[in-house]
Amino acid sequence: MGVPHISNRSGRQPQRWSRRGMLAALGAVPAAVVLTGCSGSADASEGSSTPSAQAPAKKATIAVTPADGTAKADFSSPVRVTVTDGTLASVKVTGNDGSTLAGSLNGTKTEWTSARNPYSGTKYTVTATAEDGTPQTATFTTRSPGETFVGYFTPEANSTSGVGMPVSINFTHAVSDRAAVQKAITVTAEPAVEIVGHWFSDTRLDFRPETYWAPGTRITLGLRLKDVQATEGVYGVQSKDVTFHIGREQISTVDLSTKEMVVRRDGRTIATYPVSGGDPDHTTWSGIMVISERFKQTHMDSSTVGLGDEYDIPDVPHAQRLTTSGTFVHGNYWASTAVFGHENTSHGCVGLHDAKGANDTSVDGYRFYDSSMLGDVVIVRNSGERTVEASNGLNGWNLSWADWKAGSAL
Secondary structure, three states: OOOOOOOOOOOOOOOOOOHHHHHHHOOOOHHHHHHHOOOHHHHHOOOOOOOOOOOOOOOOOEEEOOOOOOOOOOOOOOOEEEEOOEEEEEEEEEEEEOOOOOOOOOOOOOOEEOOOOOOOOEEEEEEEEHHHHOEEEEEEEEEEOOEEEEEEEEEEOEEEOOOOOEEEEEEOOOOOOOOHHOOOOEEEEEEOOOOEEEEEEOEEEEEEEOOOOOOOOOEEEEEEEEOEEEEEEEEEEEEEEEEEOOOOOEEEEEEEEEOOOOOOEOEEEEEEEEEEEEEOOOOOOEEEOOOOOEEEEEEEEEEEEEEOOOOOOEEEEEEOOOOOOEEEEEEEEEOOOOOOOOOOOEEEOOEEEEEOOOOOOOOOHHHHHHOOOOOOEEEEEEOOEOOOOOOOOOOHHHHOOOHHHHHHOO
């Protein structure tokens, strides 16, 4: 700025002010002090200054889904744990049934997700720890399903069966989501072989390999149906493993043109029996059939299989079921011994000579029954009847491998 001019009314010569004096007169601060206050000045790096106050570090905050204290949490979604203002160090989820939920962190360690959904009707405790050591515990209880289903399986656990025995599961409720249910069931074998499931209906799922099981096979059925939704609002309750065993191979072939049954075990013929099959009005199913039930004695009433009052026998000996519809191979004490091997006179069953009371060990009916087990294969040929439906009993072997696989939901 210019230097001010001071008028002198006294007539004296005007006084000239130097720049230094002018600054002093105006009260201006020295140049060094001004620079000190200017950022980026040389003097600012040399002089002392007061550091600015730093904001306190934020504490990590952990959130759990379902939320802490939830009493009827959904069990159809995984458990999630998230953190803000930090990262997760560990997460543990434990149920009051002793089960645990494994899971994994995302790439930034800010979110953990369980690998599977929690079980229904279970109280869970979640313990999560952030990297800064801040722990948090939350609890929630999942709701119970409104309606449930189970699968009843054949054969029985720890049983030994013949080489034709499939793994057959019958559900107590119709299944609309077949893929979800089948995915929750595994069937494995030792020695290993490809095993495929086939749906016969919305309540029945069978498993088998391409050919008969190898003798000595160990089969494991894994049911992981708990909380699997079969249809809207209906959930499974089973989570278990069961094992079965396959014994020796026995395949019996019935030729109703010659009225003879040949029994082969492990590739060797062990017996030949004269038989009588269904007459021309009541022909016997043809095809591959599997023994599914065995009775030392049983009551057979024609009215139960749609044949009116044609027969009612309270003590049929050595009866072994081949179809759900009522075909058996059984002992027969009421027909003449001349019938067997010469005439087909039955109402559809395969009969062998036997004795009343089922205790005579010398007759064919007893001997065949004594040599058989559940899962043994009985093949009927030349009966004059069409091949039995694969769903009529445990008779899925009548389907080609391609047709069997086509019935899988996976």
